[in-house]
Amino acid sequence: MNYFPDEVTEQVFDFVTSHKDRNAISLVCKSWYKIERYSRQRVFIGNCYAINPERLLRRFPCLKSLTLKGKPHFADFNLVPHEWGGFLQPWIEALARSHVGLEELRLKRMVVTDESLELLSRSFSNFKSLVLVSCEGFTTDGLASIAANCRHLRDLDLQENEIDDHRGQWLSCFPDTCTSLVTLNFACLEGETNLVALERLVARSPKLKSLKLNRAVPLDALARLVACAPQIVELGVGSYENDRESEQYLKLEAAIKKCTSLRSLSGFLEAAPHSLSAFHPICHNLTSLNLSYAAEIHSSHLIKLIQHCNKLQRLWILDSIGDKGLEVVASTCKELQELRVFPSDLVGGGNTAVTEDGLVAISAGCPKLHSILYFCQQMTNAALITVAKNCPNFIRFRLCILEPNKPDHVTSRPLDEGFGAIVRACKRLRRLSLSGLLTDQVFHYIGKYAHELEMLSIAFAGDTDKGMLYVLDGCKKMRKLEIRDSPFGDAALLADVSKYETMRSLWMSSCEVTLGGCKRIAQIAPWLNVEIINENDNNRMEQNGHEGRQEVDKLYLYRTVVGTRTDAPPFVWIL
Amino acid sequence: MTPEEELQSNVSVASSSPTSNCISRSTGGGLKEHNYLGLSDCSSVGSSTLSGLAEDDKATISLKATELTLGLPGSQSPPRDTELNLLSPAKLDEKPFFPLLPTKDEICSSSQKNIASGNKRGFSDTMDQFSEAKSSVYTEKNWMFPEAAAATQSVVKKEVPQNIPKGQSSTTNNSSSPPAAKAQIVGWPPVRSYRKNTLATACKNSDEVDGRPGSGALFVKVSMDGAPYLRKVDLRSYTNYGELSSALEKMFTTFTLGQCGGATGKDMLSETKLKDLLNGKEYVLTYEDKDGDWMLVGDVPWGMFIDVCKKLKIMKGSDAIGLAAAPRAMEKTKMRA
Numbered sequence: 001m002n003y004f005p006d007e008v009t010e011q012v013f014d015f016v017t018s019h020k021d022r023n024a025i026s027l028v029c030k031s032w033y034k035i036e037r038y039s040r041q042r043v044f045i046g047n048c049y050a051i052n053p054e055r056l057l058r059r060f061p062c063l064k065s066l067t068l069k070g071k072p073h074f075a076d077f078n079l080v081p082h083e084w085g086g087f088l089q090p091w092i093e094a095l096a097r098s099h100v101g102l103e104e105l106r107l108k109r110m111v112v113t114d115e116s117l118e119l120l121s122r123s124f125s126n127f128k129s130l131v132l133v134s135c136e137g138f139t140t141d142g143l144a145s146i147a148a149n150c151r152h153l154r155d156l157d158l159q160e161n162e163i164d165d166h167r168g169q170w171l172s173c174f175p176d177t178c179t180s181l182v183t184l185n186f187a188c189l190e191g192e193t194n195l196v197a198l199e200r201l202v203a204r205s206p207k208l209k210s211l212k213l214n215r216a217v218p219l220d221a222l223a224r225l226v227a228c229a230p231q232i233v234e235l236g237v238g239s240y241e242n243d244r245e246s247e248q249y250l251k252l253e254a255a256i257k258k259c260t261s262l263r264s265l266s267g268f269l270e271a272a273p274h275s276l277s278a279f280h281p282i283c284h285n286l287t288s289l290n291l292s293y294a295a296e297i298h299s300s301h302l303i304k305l306i307q308h309c310n311k312l313q314r315l316w317i318l319d320s321i322g323d324k325g326l327e328v329v330a331s332t333c334k335e336l337q338e339l340r341v342f343p344s345d346l347v348g349g350g351n352t353a354v355t356e357d358g359l360v361a362i363s364a365g366c367p368k369l370h371s372i373l374y375f376c377q378q379m380t381n382a383a384l385i386t387v388a389k390n391c392p393n394f395i396r397f398r399l400c401i402l403e404p405n406k407p408d409h410v411t412s413r414p415l416d417e418g419f420g421a422i423v424r425a426c427k428r429l430r431r432l433s434l435s436g437l438l439t440d441q442v443f444h445y446i447g448k449y450a451h452e453l454e455m456l457s458i459a460f461a462g463d464t465d466k467g468m469l470y471v472l473d474g475c476k477k478m479r480k481l482e483i484r485d486s487p488f489g490d491a492a493l494l495a496d497v498s499k500y501e502t503m504r505s506l507w508m509s510s511c512e513v514t515l516g517g518c519k520r521i522a523q524i525a526p527w528l529n530v531e532i533i534n535e536n537d538n539n540r541m542e543q544n545g546h547e548g549r550q551e552v553d554k555l556y557l558y559r560t561v562v563g564t565r566t567d568a569p570p571f572v573w574i575l
Numbered sequence: 576m577t578p579e580e581e582l583q584s585n586v587s588v589a590s591s592s593p594t595s596n597c598i599s600r601s602t603g604g605g606l607k608e609h610n611y612l613g614l615s616d617c618s619s620v621g622s623s624t625l626s627g628l629a630e631d632d633k634a635t636i637s638l639k640a641t642e643l644t645l646g647l648p649g650s651q652s653p654p655r656d657t658e659l660n661l662l663s664p665a666k667l668d669e670k671p672f673f674p675l676l677p678t679k680d681e682i683c684s685s686s687q688k689n690i691a692s693g694n695k696r697g698f699s700d701t702m703d704q705f706s707e708a709k710s711s712v713y714t715e716k717n718w719m720f721p722e723a724a725a726a727t728q729s730v731v732k733k734e735v736p737q738n739i740p741k742g743q744s745s746t747t748n749n750s751s752s753p754p755a756a757k758a759q760i761v762g763w764p765p766v767r768s769y770r771k772n773t774l775a776t777a778c779k780n781s782d783e784v785d786g787r788p789g790s791g792a793l794f795v796k797v798s799m800d801g802a803p804y805l806r807k808v809d810l811r812s813y814t815n816y817g818e819l820s821s822a823l824e825k826m827f828t829t830f831t832l833g834q835c836g837g838a839t840g841k842d843m844l845s846e847t848k849l850k851d852l853l854n855g856k857e858y859v860l861t862y863e864d865k866d867g868d869w870m871l872v873g874d875v876p877w878g879m880f881i882d883v884c885k886k887l888k889i890m891k892g893s894d895a896i897g898l899a900a901a902p903r904a905m906e907k908t909k910m911r912a
Contacts, residue, residue, distance in 0.1 A: 056817065077762030134767065158767040167867075188769065192867060295774050343764060344774070376763060403765050432763075459763070484762070 006031075010039045019044045039063055046479075046504050048110065049529065050088060052562045053094030065104035065129075066095075072507050072556055073457075074482055075109055076134060079509055079554070082535065083569045088116045090567075096123035102127040104155075111135070117142030121149035129155040129183075139164035140189065147173035151509040155183035157210075165191030172197035174230055181205040185212035185268055187236045195221045203228045209261075212236025215269040221251035230258040234288075236267035240275040244321035253278045264314075266290035271297055276305045287335075290316040292342045297463035299325045306332060313337045313368075318344040319353035319375060324480065326358035328367025338371040343402060360401075363390035371396040378409040379436055384418025388425035397422055398433035403487070404460040407437035420445035423447035423453075433457040443467035447474025472499050482507040489519030497525050505558035515550040521557065522575035527566060530575040531556045797823060799889035800858070810881045816873055820860065823889070861888050 004012075013036055014050045016022055042065040045051060068107045070086020088110050095102055095555050102124040112135045113573060120127065127150045140163065146156065147170055174181075181201070186193075193216040202208060202225050203379070210233060217238035223411070226232065236498035256262070259571040262282050286309050288540065291302060301320045306312070306325070319341050321329075324481040329336065329548055339362060340353055356379045363367065363386065370393050379401050399419075407414055415436040423429060423446050434442065446453065447470035454477050468488040471481065472495065481503065489512035498507060500521075515532070522530040533554035797808055813819045860872040864884040872880070872887070 074762065076767045077765045078768060081763045134769065162769065184763065255899065293770075293773055342770065375766075400764055404760065457765075459765070536798060 006035050009035050013039050017042070023499040028186055041065060042104075043067070045559050047560075048091070049565050050504070050558060050560045050562075053091045055093065055353040057098045061098075063100055063103065065106070066091075066102065067106040067107075067108075068110060070110035071110045072109075072482070072505060073480070074507055074509065077127065080556075081482070081533065081569070081571065082111075084572060085565065085567055086110045087567060088112045089119075092119045092123070096120075100124075101126055104131075106133075107135055108129040108133045109135065111137040112142070113137050114122065114139055114142035114145070118145040118149075121145040126152060128152050129157075131155065131157040131159070132161050135162060136162040138419045140166045140168050140170045140191070143186075144168060144170035144173040147171070147178075148175065150180070151175075152180055153178065154180055154207075156181070157183050157185045159181055159185065160187050163189055165189050166409040167191040169194055169197065171201060172177050174201050176204070179204050180207065182546060183210040184208065185210060185236065187214050187238070187269070189214040189216075192216050199224055199228070204566075206231070207474070208232065210234035212267060213238035215239045219252065220248040223248055225257055226252065226255040226259060230255070231261055232259055233260070233261050234264035234266070235262060237265070237275075238267055239268060240271040249278065253281075257281050260285070262286070264288035264290075266293075268294035268297065269381050270446075276301050279414075280305065280308055284310060287311055288314040290314075292318055292340065294318070295320075295344060300362065303328050309333060311335055316340040316342070316557075318342050318450065320344045322353050323355055323358040323361065326354060327361045327365075330361040333366060335368060336362075336366040339366075339369065340373040341375055342373075343375040346361050353377075356380050359383060360386050360390075366423055367391075369395075370394055372399040373400075373433075375400045375402060377402055378406065379415060380408045380410050381413065381415055381416065381418035381421075382408075382410070384415065385421040388418075392425040392427070393490045394422065394426040396431040397426065397429060398457070399435055400432065401435040404435070405437045408553070414441070416441040416445065419525040420449075423450040428452055428575055432456040434461055437457060439463050440467040440470070447471050450475055454478060457481070458483040458486055460485045462486045462488060465489055465492035465495075469495055471494055476502075478502070479504045481505075483509070484512055485510040487512055489513055490520075493517050494520055495523055497528075500525065500528055500557060501559055503559070505556065507554075507556050508521040508552075509554040509556075513552050513555055515552055518552055518555055519575055526563075527559060527561070528557050529560050532573045532575065533569070534571060534573065624660075758883040795862075795884055795886055797889070800891050800894070808887070810884060815877050816880075823860065823887075858889050859892050861890050862886060863888070 005266075009032070013022070013025060015393075016025060021044075022032070022036060024041060026033045037059050040060045041063060042064050043060055044067045045056070046069050048068045057065075057493050059137075067086070068089075068091065071080050071084060074080060074285070075084070086109060089109065092362065096119055101218065103126050105127075106129075110132075112132065117138055117337060117543070120130075122145075130146060130153075138161075142240050143156070143158075143163075153174075174197075178201075182205075184201075191214075193214060198217070199221065202211065209231065210371050210458070211229060212234065213222065213225070213236055217225075218264075219240060222237060222240070222248070226235070256278055259282060263286060265286055268291060275294075275297060277301065283305060287462065289306070289309060289312055291297065294302075295318065297541050302317065302321050303325050306329055308314075310332055313335050315329065315333065316338060317325075317336070326341075329339075340491065341358070354376045356376065359372075359374055359376070359379075360383050362372075368390050372394065372395075376399075379399065384399075408418070416439055419434060419438070423432070429450055432446070432450065432453060432455070434457065438464045443462060443466070445498075446456070449457075453475045453476065456471060456475070456478065459480075465488055467491050468483070471478065474490070478499075479502075484507075488508065493508070493513050494517055518530050518532060521528065532552050533556065534552070568574055738761060774778040795810055808819070808822060810819070813822065860871050862872050862880070862884045863869055865885060869888070875883075
């Protein structure tokens with residue numbers, strides 16, 4: 001390859017898009033490292049504290065697209081205090097100072113402020129795409145700056161963020177000259193929406209492919225919007241309380257029929273039971289269906305819709321669909337690749353809507369299934385063994401039995417054998433979430449068979465340190481390990497500290513690691529940030545001399561090349 | 576042994592019994608409703624609720640029921656334990672512990688209730704409050720569907736320990752455990768807060784859609800011109816304008832409207848009366864509706880009012896003159912229909 005001029009090598013590298021592959025390329029030789037770094041346009045940073053913006057920019061000066069992830073995954077479940085960190089501001093400031101030609105920013109679990117959004121909107125004249133997932137800290141005023149200042153905005157995609165809705169006029173801040181929108185997703189906004197501004201915006205956006213509305217957009221507005229955007233590919237319906245015979249409903253039905261490109265349907269945040277019938281005509285085209293927020297739609301209506309969706313590849317649904325509903329999915333959706341069944345009754349004590357039977361039915365009926373997230377009340381080893389036999393192609397397998405420590409409900413045995421069968425059969429498994437009653441044995445299986453496993457989530461499982469050791473020892477590709485409420489302690493934590501250099505992060509909460517153990521790791525491994533989150537007892541922890549016995553509530557450690565972060569709040573103690 | 580200890584020991588017995596598992600299995604798909612309205616409902620139901628229990632537990636229950644705690648309304652320890660599930664099926668037809676609504680006997684008698692446990696909500700975040708409300712609405716809905724009819728045969732779930740020890744089962748091996756057990760474990764089930772909040776809101780709104788008084792509270796802010804802080808009132812705790820205004824009167828002393836509607840107990844205040852108020856008195860009560868418009872309180876039927884009211888404001892009479900009263904209000908309701 002040394003005989004090729006750099007420009008040619010660069011052209012070859014352009015075909016290599018995956019981050020992993022590009023990282024691998026850069027390690028081959030100095031010359032390739034250099035060529036690669038100047039040609040890299042898309043950078044993915046899985047932990048915003050593993051590196052800082054200055055070093056990022058030094059290495060990749062031509063970057064156009066940046067993906068940043070902030071808080072650890074368990075922050076989604078209120079296990080990480082809001083002020084923990086993950087601030088966007090320093091990144092935007094550094095990027096703005098460097099005059100890099102940023103065009104795309106994708107953030108997950110970061111704290112974003114209106115100030116950051118304003119700065120973003122003013123600093124990058126070619127900025128095109130903003131995707132925010134599970135972020136917080138900003139208001140619709142920040143959105144107004146983006147709308148007003150980003151002349152070439154293509155995507156504004158807000159997924160499940162906590163946004164303070166000032167009920168302002170952010171939609172009317174899009175200038176009349178803005179006609180470039182391809183994605184507009186504001187489903188997570190709680191407040192009123194300026195319908196006139198919205199309709200005008202959609203009418204002047206001929207390239208609009210993805211439109212996801214919030215609950216404040218009523219039926220008649222929806223009908224008009226769909227009528228002026230028949231090219232739509234993804235539609236998120238907002239509020240949908242309608243009368244089947246009403247004129248508005250008929251208008252909507254007519255408009256939907258014209259949407260021949262419609263492939264994805266979601267939303268139904270406020271939906272009356274008969275909502276779905278208007279969409280029956282286009283069901284056979286749908287590849288993605290997300291009805292996981294449609295709490296009021298009864299399973300019979302869901303089933304009526306799904307019966308027509310024979311091309312469905314992705315389905316997100318509530319467990320109210322029931323085992324019977326899942327059987328219909330299994331017999332209809334032969335192309336199904338990803339299924340998520342969410343709990344509709346979050347406080348429990350409700351309907352035993354889906355059981356192991358539903359899962360088995362799906363595994364038997366959908367040969368292409370590779371990703372599943374399944375919340376249920378009960379499970380058996382036999383069912384899991386059957387699922388493993390039916391579906392050896394799982395890449396992601398996440399099972400959440402709602403009651404912690406629940407055993408096989410038929411045999412009362414732990415679910416070790418069931419999960420063991422899954423990891424043994426699914427040789428390409430990359431992500432696994434465990435639940436139910438589990439002993440060290442399941443970890444023995446995981447360590448032995450889950451060669452490709454990159455992310456493992458453990459809750460209320462295991463008996464001794466051996467469990468965690470099996471995993472750390474056996475899973476060579478482990479990147480993210482998150483554990484809660486399990487009896488693993490210092491012995492497991494400290495057994496192989498160098499292992500953590502190969503991983504992105506380790507989370508342990510309500511386990512048995514002690515302050516002494518954590519301090520030891522911090523001593524041995526200065527290239528790790530060892531963070532202890534103790535909202536209550538920080539002062540007491542420092543003064544107490546019995547560190548070996550003092551249990552740490554939450555431990556989060558991650559590799560980093562830039563040392564201790566400086567923006568940690570007082571309750572986060574970095575050792 | 577104090578009643579509390581007795582309760583706890585019952586708990587541990589329940590946790591270790593594998594047979595309870597089988598029993599609970601039969602209750603799969605059972606209707607679980609629980610009372611969100613607060614402990615006062617529990618104690619008011621009194622002796623009828625104790626009929627299904629073993630003698631020992633009766634004292635425990637009544638003690639628990641009247642105990643003052645910082646708990647979330649509706650979260651209380653169920654006094655039953657596993658053994659009770661073995662009681663004869665005849666028990667199934669008895670009146671359940673905590674009716675969903677105090678007056679709706681016909682709904683309650685055909686189903687048994689699931690009782691939340693745990694008085695402390697140290698771990699739960701605010702949204703669990705809404706989740707509980709949601710679950711009661713959700714199960715109530717299911718009561719209407721045929722397949723739920725079979726569930727009326729089911730047995731109420733067992734009690735749950737208040738503190739969940741690390742790594743141990745929070746309940747007996749029951750397929751549908753009482754709500755608050757889960758509410759007490761932070762971050763479990765692992766569902767994003769956004770999802771929890773959204774489903775909770777959907778539940779609240781579904782109450783309004785159906786027009787039934789939901790079991791959840793409906794808090795709206797009340798502000799008053801010149802008052803230093805806002806108050807909040809639960810609109811669902813009143814049944815007519817008179818009650819609302821007398822409650823507000825207590826909160827904000829120089830308040831006008833109550834003098835008009837309260838005495839006669841009328842449901843709807845007439846336009847002329849309001850005009851009198853505007854002319855004669857200092858303050859009037861106004862509300863912001865779903866569309867963001869400020870309207871005079873009293874024009875529409877009470878049920879409709881609580882559907883649309885988002886905020887309350889006690890305005891100076893002189894400021895409120897610009898608000899068109901009855902005609903606009905009725906016009907809006909016509910549009911909405």
